[in-house]
Amino acid sequence: MNNKLKPRRPLREKHYWEEWTGRIYTSICVVFLIVVMFSIVYFVASKGLSTFFQDGVSLREFISGKTWNPTGEPAAYGALPFITGSFITTLLAALIASPLSLCAALFMTEIVPGKGKKILQPAIELLSGIPSVVYGFIGLSVIVPLLRSMFGGAGVGIAAGCLVLSVMILPTVTSIMADALSALPKGLRESSYALGATRWQTIYRVIIPTVLPALLTGIVLGMARAFGEALAVQMVIGNAPHVPTSLLESASTLTSVITLSMGNTTMGSVHNNALWSMALVLLVMTFVFVILVRLLERRNRV
Amino acid sequence: MKAKTVDKVATSIIVVLALFIVVLLLGLLGFILVRGIGQINWHFLTSAPQLLKGGGGIGPQLFNSIFLLVLTLIITIPLGWGGGIYMAEYAKPGRITSFIRLVVEVLSSFPSIVIGLFGLLLIVNTFGLGFSLLSGAMALAIFNLPLMVRTTEQAFRAVPKEQKEAGLALGLSKWKIITSILLPVALPSLITGTILASGRIFGEAAALMFTAGMSSPPLDFTDWNPTSPRSPINPLRPAETLAVHIWKVNSEGIGPDSKEIAAGASAVLVLLVLAFNLSARWIGRVVYRRMTASK
Numbered sequence: 195m196n197n198k199l200k201p202r203r204p205l206r207e208k209h210y211w212e213e214w215t216g217r218i219y220t221s222i223c224v225v226f227l228i229v230v231m232f233s234i235v236y237f238v239a240s241k242g243l244s245t246f247f248q249d250g251v252s253l254r255e256f257i258s259g260k261t262w263n264p265t266g267e268p269a270a271y272g273a274l275p276f277i278t279g280s281f282i283t284t285l286l287a288a289l290i291a292s293p294l295s296l297c298a299a300l301f302m303t304e305i306v307p308g309k310g311k312k313i314l315q316p317a318i319e320l321l322s323g324i325p326s327v328v329y330g331f332i333g334l335s336v337i338v339p340l341l342r343s344m345f346g347g348a349g350v351g352i353a354a355g356c357l358v359l360s361v362m363i364l365p366t367v368t369s370i371m372a373d374a375l376s377a378l379p380k381g382l383r384e385s386s387y388a389l390g391a392t393r394w395q396t397i398y399r400v401i402i403p404t405v406l407p408a409l410l411t412g413i414v415l416g417m418a419r420a421f422g423e424a425l426a427v428q429m430v431i432g433n434a435p436h437v438p439t440s441l442l443e444s445a446s447t448l449t450s451v452i453t454l455s456m457g458n459t460t461m462g463s464v465h466n467n468a469l470w471s472m473a474l475v476l477l478v479m480t481f482v483f484v485i486l487v488r489l490l491e492r493r494n495r496v
Numbered sequence: 497m498k499a500k501t502v503d504k505v506a507t508s509i510i511v512v513l514a515l516f517i518v519v520l521l522l523g524l525l526g527f528i529l530v531r532g533i534g535q536i537n538w539h540f541l542t543s544a545p546q547l548l549k550g551g552g553g554i555g556p557q558l559f560n561s562i563f564l565l566v567l568t569l570i571i572t573i574p575l576g577w578g579g580g581i582y583m584a585e586y587a588k589p590g591r592i593t594s595f596i597r598l599v600v601e602v603l604s605s606f607p608s609i610v611i612g613l614f615g616l617l618l619i620v621n622t623f624g625l626g627f628s629l630l631s632g633a634m635a636l637a638i639f640n641l642p643l644m645v646r647t648t649e650q651a652f653r654a655v656p657k658e659q660k661e662a663g664l665a666l667g668l669s670k671w672k673i674i675t676s677i678l679l680p681v682a683l684p685s686l687i688t689g690t691i692l693a694s695g696r697i698f699g700e701a702a703a704l705m706f707t708a709g710m711s712s713p714p715l716d717f718t719d720w721n722p723t724s725p726r727s728p729i730n731p732l733r734p735a736e737t738l739a740v741h742i743w744k745v746n747s748e749g750i751g752p753d754s755k756e757i758a759a760g761a762s763a764v765l766v767l768l769v770l771a772f773n774l775s776a777r778w779i780g781r782v783v784y785r786r787m788t789a790s791k
Contacts, residue, residue: 216586216669217671220578220582221582223576224583227579227599227645234603238610238613293625300510301514305511317518319518320525320770321520323769323773325693325699325765326702327765330742331742331762334746336760350590391617392500415605452613473593476607476610480607484602487601488727
């Protein structure tokens with residue numbers, strides 16, 4: 195009798211321990227993620243802000259100054275050329291990629307659902323798997339010579355940068371748009387067809403307005419990727435520190451100037467801190483993109 | 497009648513643009529492979545790069561990429577799978593959980609160059625690890641973790657509820673249910689997700705420039721002592737990976753054949769990423785067959 199009851203106690207203790215190891219172990223993993231995110235924000239912000247608080251560069255000069263001459267006398271830390279470069283390439287890339295992505299997504303879900311998905315899905319996945327340096331290499335050996343022979347000049351510049359970026363964000367935008375379109379209830383399409391609408395009328399008047407927030411989410415996420423992309427852009431944009439006046443002119447983005455200069459400056463110098471301020475701008479833009487996506491998702495739910 | 501014409505025109509525009517994407521992909525892949533595959537031979541894959549003369553290879557870079565991938569997976573798998581299990585099994589809907597979700601979302605949207613800079617500041621300088629494989633692996637782990645957490649959570653959520661209920665009915669503890677019932681069922685999708693993430697790690701360069709460094713010491717492949725500076729398996733030596741090498745050769749290559757080397761290295765990189773994607777599917781299927789009774 196006694197022998198039969200005995201094993202219960204150790205078993206319960208074992209349960210207890212197992213329960214807690216699991217809970218503690220997985221919680222530590224999650225806490226680690228939170229700590230990492232906050233320390234990234236803290237370290238980048240403390241470095242980036244010291245340009246303004248320690249080195250006395252005014253925020254106005256940094257954001258709206260047109261001359262970037264950190265080694266000159268007097269040194270100038272105007273980051274406007276890089277900020278405009280980043281925004282122009284990102285917007286143009288989104289402008290090129292969005293209609294293409296929308297067509298691809300419509301092709302997969304509305305026009306030839308079965309077959310289209312079979313052809314395009316693997317193509318999109320492969321495109322997203324190609325590393326960014328390879329895109330840069332292709333840009334450098336195809337797009338730049340092509341632009342040079344078509345329009346003259348050096349070939350490197352904003353146009354080359356945004357063409358490379360638009361191909362890079364194509365898979366991101368397309369897959370999000372396709373997911374949104376295929377999640378649409380079937381009844382919506384069928385009732386539109388039952389009213390005698392053509393396929394284009396259904397797409398244009400019913401489907402697109404319904405999933406518009408989700409389509410915009412895809413575009414915003416694509417822009418977030420384009421804004422943060424560093425190496426592919428750096429290889430084709432030419433890296434001249436001027437506010438660009440034409441698409442074929444050589445320019446710089448925030449990421450390209452950080453990539454090129456960070457290794458050549460000493461930690462703690464004003465030049466170095468100004469580069470960290472640019473990283474801070476990238477960080478702030480990341481938050482802006484995340485907030486935009488959240489707002490769009492909220493609209494999507496209603 | 498007019499509506500029908502519009503419909504036809506719109507449809508053909510959509511079809512043309514969609515096919516354009518397929519053509520674009522075939523063109524890109526074709527270009528990389530045609531330009532690069534002629535360069536690939538045993539000598540190219542194993543020998544060290546030449547700075548000024550032609551005829552260099554990518555041996556150390558290739559080795560560094562693979563070694564770095566292994567180190568990164570050693571760090572990310574326990575942390576990423578653990579975080580994903582928390583989100584799928586322990587997290588209760590509420591403020592804290594939605595906050596964690598926001599953290600994961602923000603972390604995965606940070607540009608990789610920002611993560612590289614953070615690595616430079618904290619891991620390389622403050623922790624004093626210097627430009628090393630270990631610093632690179634840690635930066636890549638930060639880059640990779642959010643993705644891993646998300647795929648793990650999805651894999652665990654996809655396990656049928658009955659499996660968990662059966663475990664609860666047997667009186668098992670939650671952790672026992674997770675490790676011995678849910679994990680085997682989720683394993684195929686976990687492995688697929690991990691290999692797909694590896695493909696991304698393999699091609700990543702911006703986060704590595706400031707952490708793993710942009711140079712490789714001459715390696716002695718007969719020296720397997722992990723503390724010697726020339727040993728390939730020393731985790732504290734600087735290491736240039738294949739992706740970083742492609743960037744460097746393209747932007748500051750001065751050798752006479754730097755274009756050819758960039759082409760060959762790009763082809764190797766793309767072929768490896770393709771191999772990762774294909775093997776992810778294949779291994780996932782095999783493991784699934786083994787773990788479940790289905791044929």
